[in-house]
Amino acid sequence: MDGVVLGDRLNDALLLLVLVCFAYSALVLSRFFVYWLAVSRAYHRRQPDPSGDQAAYDWHVFVPCRDEEAVVHDTLDALRTGFPACHVWLIDDASEDRTLALAERYAHADDRVHLVARQLPRARIGKGAALNSAYQQLSSWLPVSADRSRVVVAVVDADGRLAGGALAHVAGALADPAVGAAQIGVRMRNADDPRPRPDRGRLGNAWARLLVRTQDVEFSVNNAGMQLLRRRTGSVGLGGNGQFVRLTALDSLAGTQLRPWSQRALLEDYESGLELLLNGWQVTHLHDTYVTQEATASARRFLAQRTRWAQGNLHCLSYTGRVVRSTRLPWLGKAEILYTFLQPVAAVTLTVTTPLCLLIPLLTHDAPDNALYTRTMDGLADHMTLLLLVPVVFGVLPLMAWGLRYRRDRCPGRGLLAGLVWGLAMWLYAYHLFVVSTRGAVRIVLGREGWAKTRRNAEAIGVGPVAKEV
Secondary structure (H helix, E strand, O other): OHHHHHHHHHHHHHHHHHHHHHHHHHHHHHHHHHHHHHHHHHHHOOOOOOOOOHHHOEEEEEEEEOOOOOOHHHHHHHHHHHOOOOEEEEEEEOOOOOHHHHHHHHHHHOOOEEEEEEOOOOOOOOHHHHHHHHHHHHHHHOOOOOOHHHEEEEEOOOOOEEOOOHHHHHHHHHOOOOEEEEEEEEEEOOOOOOOOOOOOOHHHHHHHHHHHHHHHHHHHHHHHHHHHHHHHHOOOOOOOOOEEEEHHHHHHHHOOOOOOOOOOOOOHHHHHHHHHHHOOOEEEEEEEEEEEEOOOOOHHHHHHHHHHHHHHHHHHHHHHHHHHHOOOOOHHHHHHHHHHHHHHHHHHHHHHHHHHHHHHHHHOOOOOOOHHHHHHHHHHHHOHHHHHHHHHHHHHHHHHHHHHHHHHHHOOOOOHHHHHHHHHHHHHHOOHHHHHHHHHHHHHHOOOOOOOOOOOOOOOOOOOOOOOOO
């Protein structure tokens, strides 16, 4: 008798657990769908960005480099040729390849190229620390009489290429003195590369091309829509590539140690944008101009990069109290920021709850009779088609829609089938969030906070002792 009672109680507990897991999954899915609707609406109703007088500002481009000899030569050429009025600050973070030699050669030949040479043990501790070194050197280089309100600092990755009209669009945004920073769009320069993995065969290149293309879909439309929504809610995030910040805004964050960027943050870009918002500056997004970068064609390197991003996102949870208490952020902005904070948390928890929803009914199929338990499980089984249809409608179709929008806006010459394939790839691609968020959470638990850059596609397997990727 006691065994029957114990079995009933166990079944009741398992039933409650299954229902809680289903309810939580439904809540997360509903949350995603509402956010997608808002993002989609913002993307469709976007307005043209203003243009301004780029000659009204002094432009300084920070280019952080750590073992970047494979790409930095072309980046410097593009910056100096396309934007001759800009000063370029090339930050060598104790590179172990020929990056420093290339930088020294450029700095010697061009008085608008400045070398920021970092050395161990202070080097190679994070991108934020490298940017802080350039900020300190720029501050020392500027004359005391310089009008720092006219100085604009841009951050461009070592593989970045600014679009031709970028400075004019940024100047238009900065015409509002309340705007402290602007983030321009990001696109993948190698989206049409027929052989992104020359070391692989036909099948390997097909998968690599799809991975590269899906990253371009993600940044060009999905992430662009998110930023356009944030422009409405007052919560635009800065990225590691293509951010433009007033020097006076950086000054407001620098403190006595002259460090506007967090020294060891894995998402120093997003955190600096948060700090600007919390300090009363406005941050805006510009959709009509962009910076291109190289999408990684390696699944291993991609997962290493995204694990670092997810881990950095989890670190941002420490900002929750400040965001909630802020009197400078609108409530919609707070809601959007908290949604961003909770994305990896939701991914980690769903990684646990989803298998439970599926496994418990299977493992307890032959459990002792319990009327409530049996009736509920039979009801779930009877409505399984509907239960599977809900995530398709509210989870799969919204992601597939981005593929069709991408085809319309970025590749109008491609057929409808291509848009459908890209949309289906976006749905499958989204599952990487569960993997990298879980890996990031495990790394935090294990105290693994190391930083390693993502290797470039053209980079050799190894040049000297390189830090191990995540």
